Amino acid sequence: MAAQKSAPARVSNGQTNGMKRKRQDGPKQNNPLQNKKIKLLESRKKLPIWSRQQDIKAALEKNDVLVLSGETGSGKSTQLPQFLLESKWCSKCVAVTQPRRVAAISLARRVAEEMGTPLGKSSPASKVGYSVRFDDSTSPSTRIKYLTEGMLLQEMLRDSAMSQYSCVVVDEVHERSVNVDLILGFLKGLVKGINKKRKTPLKVVVMSATADVAGIARFFDEPMPSDKASGTDGDEEDDLNEAKINGDAPKRPVASPKPVSTCHVEGRQYPVKLSYLDRPTDDVLQTAFERIFKIHCKEPMPGDILVFLTGQETIQSLQKLIEEYAVNLTADYPKLLVLPLFAALPQHAQQRIFQSAPPNTRKVILSTNIAETSVTVPGVRFVVDTGKAKIKQFRNRLALDSLLIKPISRSSADQRKGRAGREAPGQCYRLYTQEGYNSLEKNATPEILRCDLSAAVLTMKARGVPDPLSFPFLTPPPRDAMEKALLQLLQLSALAEDGSISVTGKAIARLPLTPTLGRVILSSARSDPPCLRETIDIVACLSVENIFVNVETEETREQAADARGQLYRRSGDHMTLLAAVQAYAAENSDRKAWAERHLISHRAMQSVMDVRKQLRAQCLQAKLLPSGSSFSDGDDEGVSSADEELTERILKAFLSGFANNIARLCPDGSYKTFVGNQTVSIHPSSVLFGRKVEALVYNEFVYTNKAYARGVSAIQLKWLEDLFT
DNA sequence: GAGCACTGC
Incomplete structure (x- = not known):
């Protein structure tokens, strides 16, 4: 497995292995696409999901909803969409959602190869495409479209019936992002016939690695919350398993059809040996340090070590400990190469985990949770798991986010363990006891129970949900959290007094921003005179990762202060960000060098410019500018830094949100x-x-x-x- | 004196 360099974001979780049957469409033996397709078919046939093809098709002939669990390596994300294309009911497009952009792009690339079709918009004949923010690569002939969850939600703003799709496949549901929870709720409404605009039923496939398949099936099986009060539908949870497709044909009463099938596909993983501590440790860094050297001195090469830690600080202190000690290793042992891995690390440093180590060297990757789902580290045979992670939790009474170290869930621990068995049999050392493991929560708390709900509630309102309190949530958030969000939207004038969505609310919902930042954009357009252009620049910065790179040493700190000094504004961070964007945009020769000189992240700045461009286009389209005015590329140097009146106007726009x-x-x-x-x-x-x-x-x-x-x-x-x- | 991980026509 290798790094995907295609995407503008981080690293890849690309699926490999996979292939497909099917006759060749043309006689051209020398077509490279067809040759590749034929070659890939052999490996596709070996995937665990291959033999279940007929079961899966039959399940969806019969029922509208299929819940499929399949572990790593089952081939579900690449193969299942291809299986569906051959079904009679599938006349339109199949959408496959992914939580991350890189995954959507790399899956589309892989499946296009397997199908022997060009990718996305590169050719009008393409059958496979993808759609992620800033990058839509689909064509009118697209039959399988990989897209991020956010993109599907955006599409639903325009077309809540999802009429361009025959089927929506929701992948990686076990990660339980807010977006996936919203999508599942909307899909349930569509399947239950809430939206009458569809002529043919929408088929839904929900795929998950570990999640509670029965629970999700039950969710789709239960009546809508609004129906419950009126008792229009019976509750027959106990019969659910009858619809299993891997056993006998489902028996179901004709009068009340069971709409949900379930299916499990085995993964393809090497065995991973587990070991626990006998007693809990009170110094997990010291214990990790000792374990790493035990592995290194005892275990044969090759075999890299992946250590799960909580954050940048612990990673860097453990790195220091290891490097200091490793100097004293005798020449009998292989060398150690310590590589930190966390999201804030510059791209080139992240990429080092994909390079093979020098001869006679073992890599030790010290990572945050990023290696649990978002990045696949190659070469790992040993996992050391501290059992902790930093978790963000919104406390809605104080409107405060806390970022605290918490024990992980059992499913996270199992996911971490699995990282040792991707390429060969491996070993996982848990730096906690067996009892400790048993006492962990089964699953992590879904994000929807931990976050500010105002964006989610606005999304629902904008998609025609009159009463978000009765939205079908897989796990309903507490009532007071929902009410707090409604109140917040009322304060932003996104909702009218009667709770209906306002014109302002609709405009905010279309922007790829939190409701507060969206409100600021609207206010800045209405201020006298408007300060929309400047506000967009600041909002773009606030909606991406930190543009200022972290400085660690005293030396670099001084260097940073010198380099950035001319960008700093006395009024504070907002005007400082504006100065940075304007200086960057005005730099016409070498922006990358400019960013490096100012210790500003070039990657973050590129995102800022993408967001800025997108927001400008949307504001023009929404006619937020006085008629006749426009944005032009040459207008970036316009603001004098000492303009107190402008500062006041901009900050007042921020106060509105x-x-x-x-x-x-x-x-x-x-x-x-x-x-x-x-x-x-x-x-x-x-x-x-x-x-x-x-x-x-x-x-x-x-x-x-x-x-x-x-x-x-x-x-x-x-x-x-x-x-x- | 400090930064878990993602996402958005």
Whole structure:
């Protein structure tokens, strides 16, 4: 397995192995696409899912919904969509959703090869395409379309009946992203006939590695929450397993058809030996350190070690420990190469995990959760699992995100273990006890129970769900969290007093932003005079990863301060980001070199420019600019940095979305939030760090070691009077 | 004095 360099994002989780049958369409023996297809067919036939082809087709002939569980290596993501194309009911397109962009792109590439068709928009004859943000590669002849969950939700804004699809395949459901939960709820409504616009039934396949198949099947089987009150449908959960397709033909009463089939496909994994600690450790880093050297000194080469840790800080301190000790290893042992892996690491450093180590060297990859799902590290035969991860949890009473170290779930632990058996039999060392494992939660808390629901609720409203409180959730969020989100949308004027979506709300829902940032965009267009262009630049920065690269040493810190000094603005982070975007955009010769000189992430800046372009196009389309005006590429140097009036206009636009994110300076020198009167500190990454100003607006309120405001600017209290009158 | 992982016509 190798790195996919195609996508603008991180690394790949590409599926390999896979192939397909089928006659050749043409007699051309020298067609390279056809030759490749024939070659790939042999490996496809060896996939565990291959032999289940007829079962799967039969299940969907009979029922509208199939829930399929299949572990790593079963071939489900590549093969199942191809199986469906041959079914009579499948006259239109098959959509396959993925949580990540790289996965959508690499799966589409693979399946196009297997089918012997060109990829996406490269040819009008292409049968396989993909659609991810900033990159739509489909053609009118596309029959299988891999797309991110977010893209499918966006498509549903225009066409809630999903009339271009015969089937929607929802993959990786066990990851339980918010988007997947929303998609499942909408699909349930469609399957239950809520949307009458469809002429033919929509087929739905839900695929998952580990998730509770019976639970998801039951979800589709149960009546809609709104039907429950009226009792229009019976509840016959107990009969569910009758519809299993790997046994006898499903018996089902004619009067109340069971719409759900289930199916399990084995994975293809090498065995992984497990070991636990006898007693819990109180110093997990020390224990990991010892384990790594035991493996290294005892186990034969080859075989790299993958260690799961919680964050950048622990990764770097363990790296230091290992490197210091490894110097003393005698020449009898292979060398050790320590490679950190976390999302904030620059791309070139991440790519090092894909390069083979020098001769007689063992790689030790120290990774966050990124290696659990998003990145497949090749060559790993040993996994060391600390059993912990950092989890973000939204506390809606305080409107505060906490990022805390928590025990992982059993399914996460099993996923981590599986990383040792991708290429050969392996071994997994859990740095906790067997009892510890047994006491873990079975599954991780779904994101929908841990996040700010305002975006999800707005999405529902914009797609015609009148009452989000009765939306069919796989796991319904607490009522007070839903109500808080409704209130927040009301404050943003995204909802009218009666709870219906407003014109403003509809406009916000179309923007690829959180509702608060969307509201800011609209306000900036309406301010007098408008400051939309500048606000887009700032919002684009706030919606991507940090553009300023982290500096670790005293030296680089000073270097960073020097390099970035000319970009810093006294008013705070918002205007500083604007200065950075404008300076970057005005740089016409070598933007990459400019970014490096200023210790700014070029990758992040490229995303900013993509988002900016997208937002500009959408604002033009939504006619947010006065008629006759437009954006042009040459207008980036326009803003004078000392323009206090402009600063005020921009920050007031931000206050319209962030009225709850204000803190004021107290006599004791601390900042307290307006809402909730919580003590909050300016995050050390802010240009306002260490400064005292009368009041602040902040982009994010995050609890890590203490409560921090991130993305901070100084405001005047008197601005608030204008704002709320 | 500090940054789990993703995503958006």
